[in-house]
Amino acid sequence: MADRQQPGCLSCGVKGLCGGRGLLTLKDGAWTNNPLAVQVLGICSALAVTNRLESSLVMGAALIFVCVGSNLFVSLLRKRTPHRIRMITEVAIIATFVILFDQFLKAFYWDMSKQLGPYVGLIITNCIIMGRAEAFALQNPPILSIVDGVANGLGYAVALAIIGFFRELLGAGEVLGYAVLGSGWYTPNQLMILAPGAFFVFGVVIAIFNALKGPDT
């Protein structure tokens, strides 16, 4: 058989580590099937915590951490997990990682923990993580599952950051707490920080993403 390597797999340098699908998985998770813009999952947190850029970034980091961790362990256990309790296994693993993140957040980044509130716990029900565990990690080897976790987490985190950036900029004239739009001429549109602003910016961001990506062939 001729060279079966997928284009661009030389990125990790080790042949066969991802079965040649590393870069493809990365691109798929982060762009082609972006969890937020394409799969439209994990919206609850995306709307709730994006009123500030900082909390968006922390939530993005949380998601990468949990997605990678859960994908890794679900993949490691995939051959041993009885089919009947596979959902409960996934939930247990996901919940464990979420609680770990929550505990360490409370210990070392207290202010952010208060800002994020119940939405850290709600990562457990975040459809992205469960979806990746079910659709990918259960059928794929661990290293590739990690890549998938990173890809989806990253795709989500970047989308969150974009939404958070605009909401904070328009809603408070600030970026990461630093005043950018001078209060002299710009009156912050407080609606951007509230619920309606979240829905609106989210809708517009997805529309722009769709326009950039082009119609599905």
Add this chain to the structure above:
Amino acid sequence: MSETSALVILIAAIFTNNILLTNFLGMCSFIACSGQIRTAVGLGTAVTFVMTATTILNFAIYHFILIPLGLDHLTFIVFIAVIAAFVQFVEMFVERFSPKLYFALGIFLPLITVNCAILGASLFMVIRNYTFVQSAGFGFGAGLGWAVAIILMAGLRQKMAYSNIPQPFQGVPIAMIVTCVLAMAFMGFAGMVSIQ
């Protein structure tokens, strides 16, 4: 908050603090199932039922088991286990005793387990330190609020199906923008409920 009556909490949970339009919970199924009014009504009913029951159940478990035993760091995991178990139980029960109801409602039940609104309602109950009666009122009101939001959305989307929407906005983006307007409208309810 012990002075706020359960009825006020219920009404507020539907209008001024709608769990979907204010707290953004339960969005995934909201987007997926708000295409048709009939589907929306079915899902809304199921969610209301499960939310009320699990909020009450989780209240009991939290206050009578987790706290006394100092296990409150396991709250998330226990709550979601309770919700999953309850939904599974309801599914079995409905399938056995009312095949007709199962046919109408059954497909929604697995969707409900991952509905963040259900877990969210339990978590809010803990954060806000509700009493038993307040928790029941809140669970029921939050469920109703979610149902009201999704049914409204379904009605709007059914009408929108005849509109000429630019391609990038079709589907989710325009649904979100419509939800934005809906959320703004609900914000107008603030101040409607007065507390004596």
Add this chain to the structure above:
Amino acid sequence: MKGNLYTLSYAAILGTVCALLLTAASSFTAPYRAANAEAEEILNILTALKVSFQADASPEQLVEIFNTNVRRRSRGGQTLYEYCPPDAEGKTQAAAVRFSGPGLWGPINGFLALEPDMRTIRGVTFYEQEETPGLGGEIASVWFRRQFEGKRIADETGKIGIIIKPGGKASTINEVDAITGATMTCDKVEVILNEVINKIVEERNKDG
């Protein structure tokens, strides 16, 4: 049967491992979390009392500043946090009292600090509230709290109580502006603050 046994033992082992891991993480982080909670409370007391401290002070530093500068005193059921910096020869610069009460969506807790005359407000902080973000939640914002500084706890005629006035018409020495769209929260806050103010006045009158 063998399948069921495997399933059960798998579930049991998974459950145990998760619970153990979480309990370990919980005990490891417990002292940090407790320190953070204590530091937050202290931060609020210091802010209300206008004690100066670095914005990025660590919890330990805050505790230290608190211990050197603030003195706890019990007076008739109320705990007063008195600001007595070491270089002020024991004279109280300000006193803060905790207040607590039901808000619209959850408890509202905070500290009210008064000048030594026990009539003028030095500052107020809200360290716990669950009000609607952007509306009632604005009570924790700087602009709302800053209004209280310099206001008195009684009006010109001597009637005790502060008033949170809607409509942006706050004018007298004991009035502040309410938050637009958060009438209920502001009403609750007014009740809670006046409750603690009444107690303070009671104690003050007892002292003569």
